[in-house]
Amino acid sequence: MFLSREIENELLRLRETINKYYPEPVEIDYKKYDVPTGLFSLLEHNQGVLTLKFDLKHLKIVDISKNIINFTGYFRKEFGEDLILGFASLLAKEHISLIGVFGSCIQEVLKNHSKAFIADYFLNSWGVKFYNKAGETMKWYMSAFPLELDANGKPLLLFISIQDITHLMKGDDYWIRGVFEKEEKKVFVYHSSENRIVEQEILSEREKEVLKYIKQGLNTRQIADMLAISPNTVDNHRRNMLARTGTRDTTALVHLCKMMGIV
Template sequence: MLLSKEIETNLVRLQETINKYYPDPIEIDYEKHIVQTRYFSLFEQNKGDLTIIFDIKHCKIVNISKNITNFTGYNRKEFGENITLGFISLLAPDHISFINVFSTWIQKVLEDLNKHYRYEHFLNCWGIKFYNKAGETMKWHLSALPLELDAEGKPLLVFISIQDITHLMKGDDYWIRGVFGREEKKISVYHSNEDKTAEQEILSEREKEVLKYINQGLNTKQIADVLGISPNTVDNHRRNMLARTGTRDTTALIHLCKMTGIV
């Protein structure tokens, strides 16, 4: 697989970011984490997910599940010696900067957090565009769970689970959402179209209420009666939720919000 000039440029920037935030040599026991996550990885694969263990410091895919061909059309051998570069080369041209945006974003968010929030966090990205071997556009949802942190709470090794959500999404934007802390939580959301971070949940509490009743099968008038608001307000909430998440319709909205843990 050949790397475009733009990918090479973004990889250089990514390495600069990594060197800035991880200046010291780091040794990680890969085998320990591969063994510890084996059953969870099989569970995710049985759901149809692609799973990856990724070393952030060395920008390296340590382990990837065998169903990679189902997702990309390429078998393991076709990715060559450096599967990380092969994988990155599948990014759509307008989403190539995602790798650098994400790495810079997570480090900046962690820097701004009080230390006790850093040691437990969960990340979601959705709407990321890749091309498969047939040249078809795919939109993926990535959820990332840190397996090992450094002394400052920065992730060193992460377990990534990937789902194909092409059927749920519309438009060309992507989102990054981080939930930090155990009991008291901090949430940060990045939207590529706005190129800024909001330090709040992507949906308001009222919108979550509306979504809960939509999921229960209530129609617009019934939801309005339950919440004591007008049907127009219910419809406005519905439209705003679709726009904020990039989803195609209400069914897709519910699916994505459950998948990402928003509800």
């Protein structure tokens, strides 16, 4: 697999970031996670979800589900020993920046976390563009949460699930959303077209209300009556939510927001 100089430089910068926040040597017992239960088992047996365990400290994929060929067109052995390099080589050129942005998001989390760090969803990202072996475009939704923390509460080992959401997305943007702190929830969002990280939810509280009623099957007039606002305002909220998430239509919007736990 071909690895461009741009990808190599981005991976080098990411490693420098990780080394800065994880200066001490750490050993992780991967074997104790070999027999997944509950959510892990459910996801790993779902052929529509690619799952992997990611050693954040060493930037290493230590385990991946067998359906990797369904997502990439490649057999596991074709990726070689370093799966990170293999996956990075599949990134679309315009989305190579994801590697550096991931490093920035990690910094954002680590500098703000408390020792009692617990994430509902440590990070999720959507609209990220990859190419499979046949050269076809894929847009992925990736969700990650920590399996193991170090003595200071920083995440060491992540469980990552990946779904193909090409059919839900339009445009060429991608997003990263982080949720952390159980007691005092904090959310930050990165949008590739704006190239900045902001500490706010992807949707406003009013938009969430509108989306809740859309999910229930109410039409524009019914939603307007429920919220005591005009139909035009409802439609404006709908358009804004579609634009803010990059989804094709309201069905895709609801689906994506359910995946993120927003509705």
